[in-house]
Amino acid sequence: MKITVTTLELRDKITIASKALAKKSVKPILAGFLFEVKDGNFYICTTDLETGVKATVNAAEISGEARFVVPGDIIQKLVKVLPDEITELSLEGDVLVISSGSTVFRITTMPADEFPEITPAESGITFEVDISLLEEMVEKVIFAAAKDEFMRNLNGVFWELHKNLLRLVASDGFRLALAEEQIENEEETSFLLSLKSMKEVQNVLDNTTEPTITVRYDGRRVSLTTNDVETVMRVVDAEFPDYKRVIPETFKTKVVVSRKDLMESLKRVMVIASKGSESVKFEIEENVMRLVSKSPDYGEVIDEVEVQKEGEDLVIAFNPKFIEDVLKHIETEEIEMNFVDSTSPCQINPLDISGYLYIVMPIRLA
Amino acid sequence: MKITVTTLELRDKITIASKALAKKSVKPILAGFLFEVKDGNFYICTTDLETGVKATVNAAEISGEARFVVPGDIIQKLVKVLPDEITELSLEGDVLVISSGSTVFRITTMPADEFPEITPAESGITFEVDISLLEEMVEKVIFAAAKDEFMRNLNGVFWELHKNLLRLVASDGFRLALAEEQIENEEETSFLLSLKSMKEVQNVLDNTTEPTITVRYDGRRVSLTTNDVETVMRVVDAEFPDYKRVIPETFKTKVVVSRKDLMESLKRVMVIASKGSESVKFEIEENVMRLVSKSPDYGEVIDEVEVQKEGEDLVIAFNPKFIEDVLKHIETEEIEMNFVDSTSPCQINPLDISGYLYIVMPIRLA
Numbered sequence: 144m145k146i147t148v149t150t151l152e153l154r155d156k157i158t159i160a161s162k163a164l165a166k167k168s169v170k171p172i173l174a175g176f177l178f179e180v181k182d183g184n185f186y187i188c189t190t191d192l193e194t195g196v197k198a199t200v201n202a203a204e205i206s207g208e209a210r211f212v213v214p215g216d217i218i219q220k221l222v223k224v225l226p227d228e229i230t231e232l233s234l235e236g237d238v239l240v241i242s243s244g245s246t247v248f249r250i251t252t253m254p255a256d257e258f259p260e261i262t263p264a265e266s267g268i269t270f271e272v273d274i275s276l277l278e279e280m281v282e283k284v285i286f287a288a289a290k291d292e293f294m295r296n297l298n299g300v301f302w303e304l305h306k307n308l309l310r311l312v313a314s315d316g317f318r319l320a321l322a323e324e325q326i327e328n329e330e331e332t333s334f335l336l337s338l339k340s341m342k343e344v345q346n347v348l349d350n351t352t353e354p355t356i357t358v359r360y361d362g363r364r365v366s367l368t369t370n371d372v373e374t375v376m377r378v379v380d381a382e383f384p385d386y387k388r389v390i391p392e393t394f395k396t397k398v399v400v401s402r403k404d405l406m407e408s409l410k411r412v413m414v415i416a417s418k419g420s421e422s423v424k425f426e427i428e429e430n431v432m433r434l435v436s437k438s439p440d441y442g443e444v445i446d447e448v449e450v451q452k453e454g455e456d457l458v459i460a461f462n463p464k465f466i467e468d469v470l471k472h473i474e475t476e477e478i479e480m481n482f483v484d485s486t487s488p489c490q491i492n493p494l495d496i497s498g499y500l501y502i503v504m505p506i507r508l509a
Numbered sequence: 510m511k512i513t514v515t516t517l518e519l520r521d522k523i524t525i526a527s528k529a530l531a532k533k534s535v536k537p538i539l540a541g542f543l544f545e546v547k548d549g550n551f552y553i554c555t556t557d558l559e560t561g562v563k564a565t566v567n568a569a570e571i572s573g574e575a576r577f578v579v580p581g582d583i584i585q586k587l588v589k590v591l592p593d594e595i596t597e598l599s600l601e602g603d604v605l606v607i608s609s610g611s612t613v614f615r616i617t618t619m620p621a622d623e624f625p626e627i628t629p630a631e632s633g634i635t636f637e638v639d640i641s642l643l644e645e646m647v648e649k650v651i652f653a654a655a656k657d658e659f660m661r662n663l664n665g666v667f668w669e670l671h672k673n674l675l676r677l678v679a680s681d682g683f684r685l686a687l688a689e690e691q692i693e694n695e696e697e698t699s700f701l702l703s704l705k706s707m708k709e710v711q712n713v714l715d716n717t718t719e720p721t722i723t724v725r726y727d728g729r730r731v732s733l734t735t736n737d738v739e740t741v742m743r744v745v746d747a748e749f750p751d752y753k754r755v756i757p758e759t760f761k762t763k764v765v766v767s768r769k770d771l772m773e774s775l776k777r778v779m780v781i782a783s784k785g786s787e788s789v790k791f792e793i794e795e796n797v798m799r800l801v802s803k804s805p806d807y808g809e810v811i812d813e814v815e816v817q818k819e820g821e822d823l824v825i826a827f828n829p830k831f832i833e834d835v836l837k838h839i840e841t842e843e844i845e846m847n848f849v850d851s852t853s854p855c856q857i858n859p860l861d862i863s864g865y866l867y868i869v870m871p872i873r874l875a
Contacts, residue, residue, distance in 0.1 A: 217780060217807050224777045238808065246777050250808040411590045411612050414583060441583050442604065442616040 144180050144207035146232040148200060150243060153230055154222040156187050156198040159372055162346040164215045165191035170257075175212040177258045178232075178239075180205060188261050189215075192377075194343045195261035199371040209234055211252040221248055263373045267361030270328040272309065274356050278348045280311050280322040281341065283472050283499055287320035288313040288338050296381040299337040304330055312386050318465045319386060319502040320472070334360055335383050340376040347374050389488050389502055396454040396482040398427060399494060405432075405478070406470050408448045409463050412436045415444045416463050422506050423463040427482075428456050436463075459485040460506045466491070469501040510546050510573035512598040514566060516609060519596055520588040522553050522564040525738055528712040530581045531557035536623075541578040543624045544605075546571060554627050555581075558743075560709045561627035565737040575600055577618040587614055629739045633727030636694040638675065640722050644714045646677050646688040647707065649838050649865055653686035654679040654704050662747040665703040670696055678752050684831045685752055685868040686838070700726055701749050706742040713740050755854050755868055760847040762820040764793060765860060768844050771798075772836050774814045778802045779829050781810045788872050789829040793848075794822050802829075825851040826872040832857075835867040 157176065165173035169191055177188040185200040211234075227244035234240070234252075241248040281300070289297035294315075303310040310323040336344065344367065348356065351369040359366045360378070367374045412423050416436040426433040432450045437443040459482060470478065475493040482489050485505060492500040523542065531539035535557055543554040551566040577600070593610035600606070600618075607614040647666070655663035660681075669676040676689040702710065710733065714722065717735040725732045726744070733740040778789050782802040792799040798816045803809040825848060836844065841859040848855050851871060858866040 214807060217784065220780045224773070224780060226773065226777070245813040246810065247812075248781070248808065248810045251806065407590070407592065411592070414586045414590060415614070418583065440617065441580060442614065444612065444614045446613075447611040 144209040144232070144234045145204065146180065146185055146202050146206075147204035148185070148202035148230055148232070150222070150225045150228055150230045152201055154225075156200045156371075157219060157222045159346070159350055160187045160189045160196045160198050161215070161219055162343050163189040163191055163194045163196040163374070165189075172212055172253060172255075172257050174215045175253060175258075176215055176218055177212050177255055178209065178252075179255075180207060180209045182208075188258075190259060190261055191339070192259070193337060194340050194377070195259075195375040196343070197261040197263075197373045197375075201371065203229075207234075210255045211237070211239070212255050212258055213239060213250060213252055217250060221250075261373070261375055263368070263375050264359045264361035264364040264366040267359055268304070268328075268330050268332050269357060269359045270304065270309075270326060270330070271355045271357055272326055274348050274351060274354060276324055277309075277356065278345070280309070280324060281345055281348070283322045284311045284313040284320035285338070285341055285345075286313075286468055286472060287315060287318050287501070288341070289315035290338070292338075295337075295379055296335070296383055299335050299379050299383075300341045301333065301335050301383040301386070303333040304328055305333075306331075312383070314384070314386060314389075314502075317462070317504050318469070319389060320469075321386070321390075321500050321502075323498045332360060333383075334365065335379040335381065336365060336376055337379050340365075343374060343376060347372070390500070391481070391483050391488060391490055394454070394481040394483055394490070396427060396452065396457045398432060398453075398480040398482075399451040399477055400432065400448060400480065402470055402473055402476060402478050404448050406467065408434050408446045409467050409470070411446050412444050413463050413467070415441060421462050421464070422460050423466075424458060424460045424508065426458050427452060434463075457482055457485060458508065459489065460508050461489070461503055462506060465503045469503065472501070473499075510575040510598075510600045511570065512546065512551055512566075512568050512572075513570035514551070514568035514596055514598070516588070516591045516594055516596045518567055520591075522566045522737075523585060523588045525712070525716055526553045526555045526562045526564050527581070527585055528709050529555040529557055529560045529562040529740070531555075538578055538619060538621075538623050540581045541619060541624075542581055542584055543578050543621055544575065544618075545621075546573060546575045548574075554624075556625060556627055557705070558625070559703060560706050560743070561625075561741040562709075563627040563629075563739045563741075567737065569595075573600075576621045577603070577605070578621050578624055579605060579616060579618055583616060587616070627739070627741055629734070629741050630725045630727035630730040630732040633725055634670070634694075634696050634698050635723060635725045636670065636675075636692060636696070637721045637723055638692055640714050640717060640720060642690055643675075643722065644711070646675070646690060647711055647714070649688045650677045650679040650686035651704070651707055651711075652679075652834055652838060653681060653684050653867070654707070655681035656704070658704075661703075661745055662701070662749055665701050665745050665749075666707045667699065667701050667749040667752070669699040670694055671699075672697075678749070680750070680752060680755075680868075683828070683870050684835070685755060686835075687752070687756075687866050687868075689864045698726060699749075700731065701745040701747065702731060702742055703745050706731075709740060709742060713738065756866070757847070757849050757854060757856055760820070760849055760856070762793060762818065762823045762848040764798060764819075764846040764848075765817040765843055766798065766814055766846065768836055768839060768842060770814050771844070772833065774800050774812045775829050775833050775836070777812050778810050779833070781807060782829050787828050787830070788826050789832075790824060790826045790874065792824050793818060800829075823848055823851060824874065825855070826874050827855070827869055828872060831869045835869065838867075839865075 225243040477494040591609040843860040
């Protein structure tokens with residue numbers, strides 16, 4: 144086997160593939176990159192058994208055949224420090240010789256027998272999405288997903304195709320984020336992608352220069368195809384909860400408030416709230432929303448924000464981080480907070496923009 | 510007690526004093542800021558028993574007297590989020606009321622009985638140093654000090670006044686850094702400041718707008734005085750080793766090499782060296798220095814750097830991080846490496862600049 148490739152192309156493909164590298168704990172061999180040289184093609188593959196990446200490396204010269212695994216940590220560092228524009232790869236027994244300028248690395252490889260094949264979804268529902276639109280939708284909801292990998296049905300983002308709409312939903316049980324946009328597709332389907340797969344989706348979207356991406360779902364796997372990279376993700380085999388149930392249909396109190404003012408007020412009350420209670424009381428009256436937090440050890444804080452209110456006065460408490468997280472993902476100057484009562488979920492959305500909404504569960508008043 | 514102060518001045522003085530805050534483990538009360546209002550002055554003080562800071566706060570209105578301690582974590586966060594330009598402080602029993610705009614914090618204070626007085630050195634040897642010069646000297650040597658607080662005689666920087674020279678020396682036993690500059694002072698003295706005190710010195714130098722700083726040493730304490738801030742540091746009661754002993758007097762091999770080339774070569778060999786051995790062999794021949802590192806599990810790397818060599822060929826091994834650390838603290842394009850043999854300390858210094866030198870101990874060749 145002999146390969147001559149630009150150092151930049153080798154580095155780019157290693158970087159793209161690195162996102163699906165498994166932690167060593169999964170299976171040691173999967174903490175490495177599969178190098179596959181076959182029929183004049185050079186592929187770099189990674190998989191953590193849930194997500195797989197198969198990147199085609201564009202090389203000036205490819206000869207021979209080979210299939211071996213390179214330790215992940217070493218090769219990622221190594222491609223960043225190669226001194227010359229051109230790098231040559233060759234095999235001496237099980238040693239990969241990497242030469243660039245006057246530098247020679249000899250890296251011990253591992254046999255590829257136990258490395259699974261990466262096979263993209265080949266049939267199923269296919270739809271195209273504008274990349275910048277999809278990037279924004281993902282960014283607006285992903286933070287609300289449960290971080291705990293053991294909560295399999297919440298540790299991800301739910302995708303729903305319904306009546307020419309693509310809807311993404313994420314929730315950790317305490318808050319929920321929903322983003323929806325029109326797309327040209329009349330099929331009805333839904334699937335759940337894990338948070339790790341979603342980060343891979345973000346990685347693919349970040350690294351693509353094309354305007355749209357093709358998504359294919361075959362009932363078991365989702366494939367994303369761009370340029371020289373195929374990314375295959377297994378959907379999560381768990382049921383996403385019936386999220387529509389927690390979105391209130393009518394409200395008794397509506398508040399319009401400057402996003403920046405509320406953000407700054409939250410920062411002030413969080414000085415105290417972060418010391419124990421993690422709870423802030425919102426006292427909503429005519430023209431004013433008072434934020435109050437107390438800590439038995441440190442003291443208390445009272446802060447006021449000017450608001451426009453419709454409907455009833457209300458006292459309700461939240462974990463301030465959940466409100467702050469929502470505000471970070473809204474871009475309008477003003478936001479709308481819609482309440483039913485002090486024990487029902489609160490809906491927050493940008494003012495005068497539809498398709499994006501957030502639900503935050505209140506905390507019991509102390 | 511009532512104080513009216515600009516929020517900016519309050520925040521600045523809290524920030525300056527925060528650097529001498531003790532970790533909670535030392536003594537709980539010292540994890541707080543002492544607020545002292547007395548004779549129309551408002552002082553904010555901190556100490557970890559080794560370093561003390563006494564900052565005078567310039568306030569528009571100061572009335573009454575008080576002495577109490579405010580929890581450190583809370584007050585540091587709080588001063589960053591106060592909404593108005595002006596902040597008012599008052600006491601209600603043991604509660605400090607902090608009002609700014611429409612925000613009110615009520616913070617439970619602690620009694621100040623156990624908080625020690627901060628008393629600056631009042632007599633002893635006094636010298637003035639140019640602040641930018643001292644900043645540079647400290648920056649050039651501090652990295653070489655031992656990080657381990659239990660190595661009391663090496664966990665700091667040694668100051669030496671000798672024949673109109675100020676010399677700073679730091680060493681962790683494996684490497685040594687020395688910086689020396691002329692100052693106008695004919696006295697002879699020396700003292701050792703701990704790494705923590707040295708960081709406080711850096712902090713003081715960073716926060717001063719004046720051109721020079723006055724250093725006073727009374728045999729037990731070092732005081733730095735600038736504007737409204739007095740910083741007092743206890744010197745370390747331990748003997749700094751006789752560092753002159755490890756600085757070679759004659760050399761058998763001298764290498765001049767581009768700092769950038771050697772830095773990049775080190776980055777390459779460290780890909781392998783960081784995987785176990787932490788050792789790089791330097792093979793010095795006519796015009797070339799070859800860097801070689803091997804890892805039993807991962808493989809090996811061979812790299813070459815062009816050099817100008819005088820004297821004998823040499824093979825010697827180092828921990829590459831120690832060489833990298835030195836290169837990061839030299840600014841000249843070329844550096845000089847001076848060797849005796851493969852078991853003696855190596856001296857590295859900038860080319861054609863005197864007063865700054867580094868010593869690195871070699872590793873036994875494998």
